Amino acid sequence: MEHGPAIIQILLIIAAAPLFGGLITKIKNIVRLRRGAPVLQPYWNFFKLLGKSDEVISQHASWLFKAAPYVVISSSAAALLLVPLFGGFAAAGGMGDIVAVLFILALGRFFMALAGMDAASAFGGMGSSREMFISSLAETAALVSFFALALNSGSTSFAAIAGDGVFRASSFTAGFALFLVAIAETSRIPVDNQETHLELTMVHEAMALEYSGRSLAIIEYASHIRQLVWFSLIAGIIFPLPPPSGCGAALAAASAAVFALKLLALAVIMAFTEISLAKMRLFRVADLLMFAFVAALASAVLAAGGY
Template sequence: MAWLISFFETALFIALAPLFCGWVKWVKCLLQNRRPPSVLQPYRDLIKLFRKRPVIAAEASWVFEAAPYVVFVTAVFAAGIVPFAAHHLPTAKVADLIVLVGFFALGRFFLTLAGMDLGTAFGGMGSSREMMIASLAEPAMLMAVFTLAISASTTNLSEAIHWVLETGLVLRPSFVFALGGLTLVAIAETGRIPVDNPATHLELTMVHEAMILEYSGKYLALLEWGSQIKLMLYGVLISNIFLPWGIAEDFEISHLGFGLAAIVAKLAVLGIALPTGETLVAKMRVFRYQEFLGFAYLLSLLGMLSHVILEVN
């Protein structure tokens, strides 16, 4: 039963990811005084891409064709681990937060390889920059995760959420810092402004788009969907770890429904905050990323220090 619910939850997660992305785009358009497309537009795009005949470069090797599947599958795995509307699910036991980071790394490994596969300058540039961002973001992310894991003395997401719920509302400076650090990392990892611009195809500024420039058809659809899932994953991660209230603690239908409503509400709020931030700031130069991510690391480090100094005996 529990396994069934968790599979259902994962499927729901995957199905809702384009909606979240559409919501973010919709809000952003409104904020920038443009006429927004329908919230359902990402679904239409995906369907269109899946139906299209893919075009592949003649020089491509099997890595190029395999990479979209790997990226998509790692995103789905990660979605299966993260508690969405309910926690205490069996899938959460399969892998913990560090494995989650590992899955992201696996997807990125193949995506960057795919960028290098054709031997075009754009792909190489995107891969190289993606690897720089990853190298700088990973310590900050791990530090934020550690702050959480050491406070809750677990790396299991379900258990951590349980711990936060159990201790009730406590003003933890460490969590606030960790939240800040994780948010910055999430912005960098999902390729949002100010680190990367998901809407650009301007040669010198793109990172993620540069790697997938040669993809089309179902391959592109898988990659797009994967990155939509990733964006929503970070949203769910942040809202469920730091504000888990509302999540269903058992599998009663009413609780599950309430949990679903709660997470949708939290995501809707995040989906307003993210485009607002993106509208307010400008994209950075590539070599300012280190300051941005260094700041994320500093926040996470301060989280750790204030945990050690202020919070424990």
């Protein structure tokens, strides 16, 4: 069972994915001196939605609308397979290619955007249009930062990138650019707001507006997984550690703990970012993502110079 640990790690992470979102919300509420929802609230939402026996969908919707949630969750989970998590290795082993992750995530987004347009509602269309606009800019910034990371390690393979374990200025800058990208990709303030349900301002929520019951539960879970894909990626880049040598249960537990700590740190940073900023209007978001792109270019220049 060579892949045993990897599979256990993936299942653990998938099960724990909603926890990360709940944690960020909790931290935000603590800082705002509110009691807020329990950390496990995303799970309660998930099971509540699954409990609904009937889904009301638009009369205009086609088979694509029904199939989209499954494509979205399988693409998010497949992307997670490629990302190295605890031990510096990904579930898919040497197949983990950093560029491929972007394309696999794009598959889910493509179907989500199509589903948004399918219900013949202007809100869904608005959401799809904005999502594709934001993501096309974010993807560029992400790819250029990946380029910088790959220049450092000489390969776009995660095994090489994560196996490095050395702190570099270029990696840090790339991590910063990726953090801005992750804000956009996980629909957080200042790009989008997960807490609002005002039709005119939402992006991701607008695409999912027509969903209910099980399909909505799947879509929400998929966004939790996608969020974790981005944050584990960034955690591995901003806080580089050499991969653990040897194996054993104790070591696995230790590296899992380290991984959890990295994510916790990111959750705190994310929460403070969210509460200290206001949501931007769409064309300010474009500026923010252009800034991310410039940061990514800077990281590539640093990487080219050997820093």
